[in-house]
Amino acid sequence: MASQADDDLTASKTEGYKAGEKKTVEEYAKLDQNDESLNRWKASLGISNSPPLPVDPSDKRRCIIKSLALEVEGRPDITIDLTAPGSVEALKTKPFSIKEGAQFRMKANFKVQHDVLSGLKYLQIVKRKGVRVGKDEEMIGSYPPNTEEKPIYEKKFASDEAPTGMLARGHYDAVSKFVDDDDQTHLKFEWSFDISKDWK
Numbered sequence: 631m632a633s634q635a636d637d638d639l640t641a642s643k644t645e646g647y648k649a650g651e652k653k654t655v656e657e658y659a660k661l662d663q664n665d666e667s668l669n670r671w672k673a674s675l676g677i678s679n680s681p682p683l684p685v686d687p688s689d690k691r692r693c694i695i696k697s698l699a700l701e702v703e704g705r706p707d708i709t710i711d712l713t714a715p716g717s718v719e720a721l722k723t724k725p726f727s728i729k730e731g732a733q734f735r736m737k738a739n740f741k742v743q744h745d746v747l748s749g750l751k752y753l754q755i756v757k758r759k760g761v762r763v764g765k766d767e768e769m770i771g772s773y774p775p776n777t778e779e780k781p782i783y784e785k786k787f788a789s790d791e792a793p794t795g796m797l798a799r800g801h802y803d804a805v806s807k808f809v810d811d812d813d814q815t816h817l818k819f820e821w822s823f824d825i826s827k828d829w830k
Contacts, residue, residue: 638755639807639818641767680779685743693747693816695808696782699737700726705829707737712817721821725801727830728823731794736787738808742773749811752787756804763802770808792825799825 699709708726710717728734738752749772756764770785792798802825807818824830 638762638765639753639805641751641753641809641813680777683741683743683776683778683781685775689743691816692742692744692814693750693808693810694741694743695817696739696741699739700728700734701737701786702728702732702734718817718819721819722803723822725822725824728792728825729829730792730798730825730827732792733789734792735789738770738785738787740783740785740808741781742775742783744775746772746774747810748772750816751809752785752806753809754804754806756802758800758802799827 695712697709697711697713699707701707710721712718736752740750750770752766752768752770754764754766755762756766768787773783776782801822803820803822805818805820808816810816
């Protein structure tokens with residue numbers, strides 16, 4: 631039986647949308663090679679003649695989230711290297727600190743391997759004292775496997791503003807996940823943050 635948190639972290643569905651037929655990068659590259667507009671579309675997806683990055687065949691992951699960062703104008707980024715042992719587990723116990731009213735945004739660096747990744751999304755539920763106070767869903771997009779020319783992808787999320795006032799200050803818990811059009815979860819993690827009167 632799915633938990634309430636799992637139900638909350640379900641991506642919204644567009645009525646009538648059906649994911650297209652799965653193709654390999656090689657199949658996309660060979661599609662109508664003489665069609666100029668299709669070639670521009672393939673280039674916009676990053677499908678190029680650049681050599682692919684070497685991939686460990688025993689690593690079956692299609693998407694690897696390498697790092698997450700909190701960007702605040704005028705302050706150094708707070709970056710979490712998710713490839714470090716124990717880093718995902720530490721997110722819950724080591725909260726970010728955000729000044730009330732501050733403008734901020736999240737940033738993710740990730741790698742795609744093996745096949746085209748279709749419709750990657752970021753989902754997030756925020757709770758305070760066990761009560762849901764926010765749900766966000768951000769489309770990241772579709773990406774081919776990384777190449778020597780493009781070894782890593784970076785996505786900057788929409789800007790957000792921390793709440794203000796005495797009632798808004800305090801501790802918040804969040805659950806986030808990266809999921810694609812095939813409903814495959816690439817990373818799910820719990821984390822927390824504190825809204826405070828001043829930067830700590």
